[in-house]
Amino acid sequence: MKKILTSSILIFTFFNISFAQTSSDEDLLKALVQKSFDDIFSNMDVESIPEYFTEDFILLEHGEVWDLTNLKSMLNSDNRNGIKRINDFEFIQIKVNGDTAWLAYHNKASFKKGDEIVGEMKWLESATAIRTKDGWRMDMLHSTRKPQNE
Numbered sequence: 001m002k003k004i005l006t007s008s009i010l011i012f013t014f015f016n017i018s019f020a021q022t023s024s025d026e027d028l029l030k031a032l033v034q035k036s037f038d039d040i041f042s043n044m045d046v047e048s049i050p051e052y053f054t055e056d057f058i059l060l061e062h063g064e065v066w067d068l069t070n071l072k073s074m075l076n077s078d079n080r081n082g083i084k085r086i087n088d089f090e091f092i093q094i095k096v097n098g099d100t101a102w103l104a105y106h107n108k109a110s111f112k113k114g115d116e117i118v119g120e121m122k123w124l125e126s127a128t129a130i131r132t133k134d135g136w137r138m139d140m141l142h143s144t145r146k147p148q149n150e
Contacts, residue, residue: 025096025101025136026094026096028135028136029094029096029101029103029129029136030089030091030094030103032052032129032135032136032137032138033089033103033105033127033138034087034089035051035052036048036051036052036053036138037087037089037107038087039051039052040052040071040075041075041085041087041109042084042085042086042087044075044078044080046072046075046076049068049071049072052137052138053068053137053138053139054130054132054137054138054139055068056139057071057137057138057139057140057141058139058140058141059071059140059141059142059143060140060141060142060143061141061143062143062144062145081113082113082114083111083112083113083118083119084111084112084113085109085110085111086109086110086111086112087107087108087109088107088108088109088110089105089106089107089108090105090106090108091103091104091105092104092105092106098131099130099131100128100129100130100131101128101129101130101131101136102126102127102128102129103126103127103128103129104124104125104126105125105126105127106122106123106124106125106146107122107123107124107125107143108120108121108122108123109121109122120148121145121148122145122146122147122148123143123144123145123146124143124144124146125141125142125143125144126141126142127140127141127142128140
């Protein structure tokens, strides 16, 4: 009886530790997506790119392939005229397999000038990420624009 109880406790502990790590990774990956969009695409902070993306990162943006050079060029040339981008994510699924992960999510950006919403855009997106010595980093984003009426 003691062996069964000890075995049950060990198995229960193992599954709890495994689940806690998975939940933690999922939270870290959600934060990676949210913070990267807030810092890079809302605040136009080109210097923060290495905190979120690998050096060989690519963005598949509605039929176009962008590397970090393209992305930085776009960010440096963007003139929003006082319009603020607010990002909202609805995660569909996150899969973690060791030091790699993929995420699927809906992305909605609202554009505000002062207190007024002046536009919205929606995308269906996926991302892949790898665990580095500095934490999770995205190495690929795939973005498809959704119709405005969805």
